[in-house]
Amino acid sequence: MRWFLGVVALSAMAVAASAQEAWRARLDSELDAATRVAVLAMVDSARVARLPAMALVNKALEGAGKRASGAQIVAAVQSLGGELRASRTALGHASRPDEITAGAHALHAGVDANALGKLRRVSVGRELTTPLTVLTDLVARGVPPAAASDAVITLTQAGLRDAGFSKFQQAVRLDIDHGADPASATRIRARGAVIGRGGAPRG
Amino acid sequence: MDTRADALIVQQVLAGDVDAFAVLVARYRESCARYAMHMLGNREDADEALQDAFVRAYRALGRCEDPDRFGAWLFRILVNRCRTAGARRARRAQTFLSDEGALLSASEPHPAEQWAWREEIERALSALPAEQREAFLLKYVEGLGYDEMAELTGVGVSALKMRVMRACDRLRVLLKEVRSA
Amino acid sequence: MPEIDHNKLDEVVSELRRPTPLDASFDRRVMRAIRAVAMRPLRLISPLMPMPRWRVWSAFAAVAAGMLAVSVIPAFRSNPAQPVQFVLVAPEASTVQVVGDFNGWNARHAAFAAENRGGGVWTVTAPIPPGHHRYAFLVDDSLWVPDPTAPRVADEDFGHPNSALVVESAR
Numbered sequence: 001m002r003w004f005l006g007v008v009a010l011s012a013m014a015v016a017a018s019a020q021e022a023w024r025a026r027l028d029s030e031l032d033a034a035t036r037v038a039v040l041a042m043v044d045s046a047r048v049a050r051l052p053a054m055a056l057v058n059k060a061l062e063g064a065g066k067r068a069s070g071a072q073i074v075a076a077v078q079s080l081g082g083e084l085r086a087s088r089t090a091l092g093h094a095s096r097p098d099e100i101t102a103g104a105h106a107l108h109a110g111v112d113a114n115a116l117g118k119l120r121r122v123s124v125g126r127e128l129t130t131p132l133t134v135l136t137d138l139v140a141r142g143v144p145p146a147a148a149s150d151a152v153i154t155l156t157q158a159g160l161r162d163a164g165f166s167k168f169q170q171a172v173r174l175d176i177d178h179g180a181d182p183a184s185a186t187r188i189r190a191r192g193a194v195i196g197r198g199g200a201p202r203g
Numbered sequence: 204m205d206t207r208a209d210a211l212i213v214q215q216v217l218a219g220d221v222d223a224f225a226v227l228v229a230r231y232r233e234s235c236a237r238y239a240m241h242m243l244g245n246r247e248d249a250d251e252a253l254q255d256a257f258v259r260a261y262r263a264l265g266r267c268e269d270p271d272r273f274g275a276w277l278f279r280i281l282v283n284r285c286r287t288a289g290a291r292r293a294r295r296a297q298t299f300l301s302d303e304g305a306l307l308s309a310s311e312p313h314p315a316e317q318w319a320w321r322e323e324i325e326r327a328l329s330a331l332p333a334e335q336r337e338a339f340l341l342k343y344v345e346g347l348g349y350d351e352m353a354e355l356t357g358v359g360v361s362a363l364k365m366r367v368m369r370a371c372d373r374l375r376v377l378l379k380e381v382r383s384a
Numbered sequence: 385m386p387e388i389d390h391n392k393l394d395e396v397v398s399e400l401r402r403p404t405p406l407d408a409s410f411d412r413r414v415m416r417a418i419r420a421v422a423m424r425p426l427r428l429i430s431p432l433m434p435m436p437r438w439r440v441w442s443a444f445a446a447v448a449a450g451m452l453a454v455s456v457i458p459a460f461r462s463n464p465a466q467p468v469q470f471v472l473v474a475p476e477a478s479t480v481q482v483v484g485d486f487n488g489w490n491a492r493h494a495a496f497a498a499e500n501r502g503g504g505v506w507t508v509t510a511p512i513p514p515g516h517h518r519y520a521f522l523v524d525d526s527l528w529v530p531d532p533t534a535p536r537v538a539d540e541d542f543g544h545p546n547s548a549l550v551v552e553s554a555r
Contacts (some may be wrong), residue, residue: 002282026488058485058518059541065489066528066542076541098516098550105548109538129516133548137535140545142287162552169535177259178266179276182283226412228414237404251408253491256502257414262532287538324396344400371393378396 023057030061035070042081051084052097083107090116090148093129102132109139115149122157130162131155134169140172142182151190158194170195213270216261224261231274233256234345235281241340242285244329252288256281278345279355282337289333327377331370334358338366339374417527418474465511466551470496470521472531475504477523483548484519486512491522515551516547 027036039060046053059080063073087103088095088111095103103116119128119135131152138148155168168189175185207226210291216221216273216280260267267276328336341347341355342363349360356363407413470482480498487493498506498521506521516527518537521529530536535548 023488026490054485058489059539061489061541062485062518062546065483065491066544068542072542079541080539102516102548102550107536107541130550133516133550134536136538137548140287140536140538142283162550170533173533177263179263179279184357212502222415225411225415226417228411232406232410233403233413236406240404241400246407247543249404251540253406254410254414254417256484258417261418321399324399327396328400340400343397347520374393 008110011084023054023061025062027057027103030064030069031073035060035073038074039077042077044180046081046084047192049085050087051081052101055084055101056080061156080104080108083112084125087116089113091120095120096127096129098129100130102129102136106132106136106139109136110145111135111139113151115145119149119153119156122153126156127162128156130165134165135170138172138182141176143172143186145181147183147186151186155193160193164193164196208271209273210270213264213267213273215376216264221253224257224264227260227273227277228257231277234274235278238278238340238345239281239285240343241325241328242336244325245286248288252284253281255285261282282341285339286333323378327374330377331373335370335373336365338363339370342367417529432519464553465513468508468512468520468549468551469509470498470531471505471507472498472523472529473503473505473523474523474529477504477506479524480506481522481525482508482510482519483522484496484549485517486510486519491508491525512551514551517549517551520544520546523526 024100027039031039033141039056043053043056047058056077059077060073063076067151068076076187083104084100086107090107091099091103106116107113123131135148135152138151139145152165155165160168171189171192172182172185175189176182209230212223212226216227232253235253236249239253239256241247243249243252256277258298259280260273263280267273269276286296298361328339331339337356338358342349347355349363352358352363353360358366394549411480472480473478477500480500481491481493482496482498483489483491483493487496490496495510496508498508500506518539519531521531530545537546537548539546
């Protein structure tokens with residue numbers, strides 16, 4: 001059995017090493033030397049700090065794919081690095097990499113770090129990637145960050161699962177596309193989702 | 204110049220004539236660009252918000268309840284886009300600089316002092332909180348009444364009056380030294 | 385409520401009312417975006433209109449179906465990829481590519497090239513690892529378009545908005 005586990009571990013390491021080689025090769029081919037050095041330094045720092053460093057790699061590759069300048073890429077990666085740190089601080093050090101990344105996007109969108117902390121406190125043990133993704137979407141569609149945070153915290157507290165969040169996001173998006181005020185659409189749809197969960201509507 | 208009424212063009216677009224939408228773009232781009240530029244403070248963001256507003260308007264055209272007032276409906280979409288883009292810009296903590304490219308391509312010649320004055324205005328405007336800047340621009344530059352502004356922004360009339368008053372006070376302070384110099 | 389102070393602010397207003405000229409290419413760019421992204425006739429894109437489910441599946445909604453479709457998972461892999469369907473309606477497009485975190489933002493990745501299935505409905509189904517991903521459609525190698533029905537990511541660092549995709553692990 002031990003030899004089998006060893007083979008499994010080696011296989012997993014080989015997959016990881018292969019993936020790392022793949023993104024290193026992409027960075028090598030897509031970025032100029034100066035940008036690559038700066039990006040790799042930030043990626044290494046993130047890895048040492050046990051932050052989801054792949055988010056930084058992805059940001060750099062996105063910049064390269066969209067033909068951004070080296071300076072723009074470095075600035076964007078640097079900014080995301082700070083947001084990843086802030087996200088982990090707000091969500092807690094036990095948070096999963098995807099939660100930290102989704103939290104960083106929420107912060108970038110303008111959500112207050114305190115709201116992220118509150119979201120964690122009302123839903124200990126719940127995977128928050130989807131609620132955070134929906135939170136960012138709401139703000140990106142023009143919902144004021146405080147209103148969006150209140151709605152997502154309320155829904156999480158009410159026990160809404162990921163599928164429910166997906167339906168909520170789609171309903172709000174359609175309302176806004178129809179010309180509804182983003183904050184009103186969010187408030188009304190959140191009340192509906194809470195009622196649907198059997199909870200008491202708020203406000 | 205195309206003189207067809209907005210409602211007629213909207214009807215043609217809805218019937219499948221996509222190119223007719225270009226008439227609406229040409230008709231409203233400049234007034235919308237002015238608002239987006241003043242709200243967002245740089246040409247790149249303004250261009251993007253404006254383009255996004257037109258694309259959204261096209262996609263939602265079937266839901267434009269009063270096609271005769273297409274311009275007002277489009278403007279509402281633009282105001283929302285500028286709010287979103289403005290929040291993003293603030294987060295990026297960009298240093299506001301007047302858009303020299305846009306200024307240099309302005310249609311009327313400006314003497315050097317006029318450039319400086321315009322830059323000061325843009326800088327002062329950018330120093331206002333977004334909601335005050337929005338209220339000021341809608342009231343005095345776009346010439347809307349408070350009821351129209353309330354309908355457009357979803358903010359109450361008294362709050363809007365307060366925002367406009369504060370914006371005026373702040374602009375006077377910011378521009379006082381420049382003008383007296 | 386004081387009205388505007390004509391001694392000072394009327395000059396400001398008059399300056400701000402000057403026309404703001406646009407880039408000469410603005411109209412062309414807007415119309416190109418509209419032709420590439422919008423569906424004709426317009427009524428078909430109205431969310432009020434009933435549409436066949438396959439037309440409106442965004443990648444976000446398709447994740448659930450993808451999870452059900454997975455049956456064989458190599459034992460040593462803790463993050464098996466899930467098939468996800470991406471759909472973009474772009475009648476005027478010549479090419480549509482899905483580009484995102486999951487393919488290193490590589491616009492040449494053959495597995496993510498969408499096919500026109502008729503009526504301007506472009507689609508591709510590709511394996512995506514569990515987790516949070518950002519992506520966008522690249523139309524005609526030049527126009528970046530977010531997935532109209534997926535959640536947005538407010539990270540327009542490079543001038544183009546992205547969409548978000550959360551793929552859950554198979555249970």
